[in-house]
Amino acid sequence: MSEKKQQVSRRQFLNYTLTGVGGFMAAGMLVPMLRMAVDPVLQTSEEGDLKSVDLSVDDITNEPQLVEWKIDQVDGWYESEVTKSAWVFKDDNGDIIAHSPVCKHLGCNVTWEGSEKYPNEYFCPCHDGRYYKDGTNVPGTPPLAPLDEFDQKVENGMLYLGKAKPREEA
Amino acid sequence: MKSGKGMKFVGDSRVRAERTSQIPKDYSEYPGRTEAFWPNFLLKEWLVGSVFLIGFLTLVLAHPSPLENVADPTIIGYTPLPDWYFLFLYELLKYEFASGAYTLLGILVIPGLAFGGLFLAPFLDNGPGRRPPKRPVAVLMMLLGLTAVVWLTYESAAAVDWEQLAEDNEIVLADEVDIDEDDPGYEIYQDNCMSCHGGSLEGGPAGPSLLESEHDVDEIKEIAVDGIGEMPSGIFSGSDDELETLAEFIVDVTGDDED
Amino acid sequence: MLQKIYDWIDERIDITPIWRDIADHEVPEHVNPAHHFSAFVYCFGGLTFFVLVIQILSGMFLTMYYVPDIENAWNSVYYLQTEVAHGQIVRGMHHWGASVTIVMLLLHTMRVFFQGAYKKPRELNWMVGVLMFFIVLGLGFTGYLLPWDNKSYFATQVGLEIAEQVPFIGPEIKTLLAGDAEIVGAQTLTRFFAIHVFFLPGALFALLAAHFVLIRRQGIAGPL
Numbered sequence: 013m014s015e016k017k018q019q020v021s022r023r024q025f026l027n028y029t030l031t032g033v034g035g036f037m038a039a040g041m042l043v044p045m046l047r048m049a050v051d052p053v054l055q056t057s058e059e060g061d062l063k064s065v066d067l068s069v070d071d072i073t074n075e076p077q078l079v080e081w082k083i084d085q086v087d088g089w090y091e092s093e094v095t096k097s098a099w100v101f102k103d104d105n106g107d108i109i110a111h112s113p114v115c116k117h118l119g120c121n122v123t124w125e126g127s128e129k130y131p132n133e134y135f136c137p138c139h140d141g142r143y144y145k146d147g148t149n150v151p152g153t154p155p156l157a158p159l160d161e162f163d164q165k166v167e168n169g170m171l172y173l174g175k176a177k178p179r180e181e182a
Numbered sequence: 183m184k185s186g187k188g189m190k191f192v193g194d195s196r197v198r199a200e201r202t203s204q205i206p207k208d209y210s211e212y213p214g215r216t217e218a219f220w221p222n223f224l225l226k227e228w229l230v231g232s233v234f235l236i237g238f239l240t241l242v243l244a245h246p247s248p249l250e251n252v253a254d255p256t257i258i259g260y261t262p263l264p265d266w267y268f269l270f271l272y273e274l275l276k277y278e279f280a281s282g283a284y285t286l287l288g289i290l291v292i293p294g295l296a297f298g299g300l301f302l303a304p305f306l307d308n309g310p311g312r313r314p315p316k317r318p319v320a321v322l323m324m325l326l327g328l329t330a331v332v333w334l335t336y337e338s339a340a341a342v343d344w345e346q347l348a349e350d351n352e353i354v355l356a357d358e359v360d361i362d363e364d365d366p367g368y369e370i371y372q373d374n375c376m377s378c379h380g381g382s383l384e385g386g387p388a389g390p391s392l393l394e395s396e397h398d399v400d401e402i403k404e405i406a407v408d409g410i411g412e413m414p415s416g417i418f419s420g421s422d423d424e425l426e427t428l429a430e431f432i433v434d435v436t437g438d439d440e441d
Numbered sequence: 442m443l444q445k446i447y448d449w450i451d452e453r454i455d456i457t458p459i460w461r462d463i464a465d466h467e468v469p470e471h472v473n474p475a476h477h478f479s480a481f482v483y484c485f486g487g488l489t490f491f492v493l494v495i496q497i498l499s500g501m502f503l504t505m506y507y508v509p510d511i512e513n514a515w516n517s518v519y520y521l522q523t524e525v526a527h528g529q530i531v532r533g534m535h536h537w538g539a540s541v542t543i544v545m546l547l548l549h550t551m552r553v554f555f556q557g558a559y560k561k562p563r564e565l566n567w568m569v570g571v572l573m574f575f576i577v578l579g580l581g582f583t584g585y586l587l588p589w590d591n592k593s594y595f596a597t598q599v600g601l602e603i604a605e606q607v608p609f610i611g612p613e614i615k616t617l618l619a620g621d622a623e624i625v626g627a628q629t630l631t632r633f634f635a636i637h638v639f640f641l642p643g644a645l646f647a648l649l650a651a652h653f654v655l656i657r658r659q660g661i662a663g664p665l
Contacts, residue, residue, distance in 0.1 A: 026221040033228045040235045041495055044530040045502040051526045088506070089513060089520035197455040214470030223468040226475055230484050231491050238495070238534075238541060246529055247536035249522060252515040253594035255625075262595030265585060267543045267578070275603070289603050301571045303554065304564035312557030313665055324554055351591065353519070 062165055062172035067100065069169050072108055076101040076124040076134075076145070079110075081173065098162050098173060099124055099134070103146065112160035112176035116149065117141045122159070134159065147179060250351040258377050259388030260350075263342065270331045273338035296327055354384035354391075367431020370424050374406070374417060383435060389413065392432055402429040462657065471664035483661070485549035492542045493649075497642070499535040507587070509634035511627050514589035539581050546574055558662035566655040573648045576641050583637035589630065597633070598625055 020028075065081035076099040085094045098110040099122075113121045115136040122143065126135035133150065134143040142150040147159035163174035190199035217223055264272050271293065274280050280288025299306065307320035314321045362368065371383075378389030385391030397405065403425050409415040418425060451457055470476045472483040506521040506528065508514060521528035550570065553559055559567035586597040605615040612622065620628025 023221065026225055030221040030225045030228065033225065033232055037228060037232055037235055037491075040232075040239060041498060041534075044527040044534065045498060047527040048521070048525055048531045049502055049505055051528075054526070088524075089516035192452060192455075195453070197453065201457070215476065216467040216469050217473065218464075219466050219468050220464035223473065226473070227484065227487050230474070230481075231488065234488055234491065238492075238537070241541075242530055242533035242537050245533070245537070247522070247533040249515075249518060249588055250590035250592050253511075253589050253591055255594065257591060260591055260595060262592065262599055264596045264599070265581060266540065267581060268596075272599075285606050286608065289606055290608075297571075297575070300574075301568060303571075304559045304561070304567050307557075308560070310560075312560055312662075314555055314557070317557065321555065324551075328551075 062163060062174040064167075065098070065100075065171050065173050067171045069108070069166050069171060072100055072102050072171070074102055074104075076111070078113070078124075079171075079173075096173075097121075098176075100171065101145075108164060108166070108171065109147070110162040110164050110171075110173055111147050112162060114160065114176070115141050115155060116157040116159060117155040248348075248351075249353065251353055254381075256377060257388075261342070261347065263347075266335065266339070269338040270334035273334040299323065299327075354380070354382075362435075365431050365434070367427045367434070370420060370428040371431060374419065374428065378413075383432070393435070395432070397433075399426075399429045399433050402432050466657070469661065469663075472661055482548075482552045485545055485552055489542065489545040489549050490649075492538055492545055493645075495534055496538045496542060499531050499538060500638070502531055503535055504638065509587065509630050511589060511630055514587065514630060518588045518590075539584060542577055543581065546577055550574065556662065556665060563655075563659055563662065566652060566659065569648050569652050569655065573645060573652065576645050576648070580637060580641050580645070583633045583641065586630065586633045587637065594625065597629065601625065601629075 063081060063083055065079045067079050078097055079100050080095050080097045082093050082095055085092055097113055099113055100108065100110045103109050111134070113123075115122050115138065117136065117139055120136050120138035120141075122134040122136045122141070124134055125131055126137060127133075127140075130142055132145060134145075134147075136142070136155070139154045141155040142153045143155065143159050144150060147161065149155040149158055158179045160176040160178055162176050165172045191197060192199050263269070274292065275285075275288045277288070278284070280292065303320065307317050309317055311317055372381075375389075375392075379385055379392050380389075383392040385393075395402075405413070406418040406425060406428065407415065409417065418428075420428075472480050474480045474484065503521070506517055506525060508517045518532070522532055523529075553567065553570070582600060586593045601615050601619050604618060605611045607614055616622045618629070618632065619625055620632045
């Protein structure tokens, strides 16, 4: 930079002021609107209640089975009853595992032993994604993360499921 | 403008390769100080705009936009009012010379003449003079029209009890009230009372809410048959058994709050 | 960098004259409130445009939440007003903006009228302006059906009845607007929504562009 003083010309000064005033007007108009538009992003998702899936613990086997249950969903102004589903089984330790059927690749639904070529694996028909029984994605297939697992509890011998969450360590 | 030989263009387009300087048009034919639109004049305009915006946002924050109850085509005693800028048309149609046999006058001829005149003003008022004293007819017509619109709007607005209207139209959320719609009394209620007192006893412009009612079964039976206050007699039509069921249903609903 | 991008575009499509024409023209003294305070009347047109911009923007954002369906319209408006942060303000801007547009439009029209600024050669621009006035009234009328509250329903009902009384083609006009010969309902709401959000604004933009081009062509009317 040279030592020469940078003179702000009258025209430049007016231009800066104009930009400032224009910015104020744009902000005054747009701030409420943008705040309204981004509102859903800023909502904290609340912990959902656990709901009974109408399945006795005794009926859960080592083989994943598809259970379906209904929850009341509030979607903005629209309240409805939607069906959720999960693959439920007992692992080798006897712990109950409920896998979300939603493929971690692009969101299709996976099926236990959905392909005859891959026994003992979850199979996603969309892009041949595969997961082992514990939900871990088979390396070399499209999915990049293991299947989500549902929050769960057992009360009076019945299974209750909540929200599907990504598994802790991938 | 030069063209043809000697002109060079960008590629095969019609955009000229050599730029001539952009000489802005000026207002030298007007006496006095002119100034550049950008940034000098625009800055002043935008300052005015900023003040305007602040005023506007103050209005918005001070007065939340109104919302009435969800549309109910069977509501009784509701006074439909258009927004203020249509009040003058609304009022016009109340007059005898603009309704009934003269409806066409009210909906087509008068507004048509007014708006048609406005649209064609430059051709109706086609003299050379621009100052108002030089075109008295046009200016008078406009003043007359303006006065009529202002007066009609005022007449219309003055006849309305705005506070009462706002009170009548306060939003009642149906699901705040727990009503057993399978109760046999509800069916009788639907047939006899709902048109005025609303689908969930919340009341409306023609009848008060029944939810805060403190009448007992016998009193309700009497009111349903004989009326009370503005409610005329003979509204209820049905057997005595039905009357009993109805009254018990209403007491049931209103009594719930006290438990 | 920006300069290079600009030069690259400018060489190809010659955009400099377009914005120089807007930016560099001179504004005469008689419309400048800094020289004559009474010149503030010349601000009305610009302010009308400013409110219209507010209307367009707030309307665009409102459609993020609004649904034109008789089951859900009222619920969605109620939801955005009570549950969504600043929803009340944005709906307020659109609601009050409608009234303010009409007020500013009226003031602007009166300014032009009483100054006789519509005289030759500006007849065409006046007619374009009056057409925009009608469109704005149409926007007001179609707009207040959309929340589907009692006021919406009955005001629309009345408006449609008026249309029906037009001789010869009245019933056809009503059906065209309402989507059904008798019911004011689901089809009416979607029609009014389409008119309010696409047809009338489209026409308004075209006329607005014409209005501005004509002003640049003809210049502001001289002092009285």
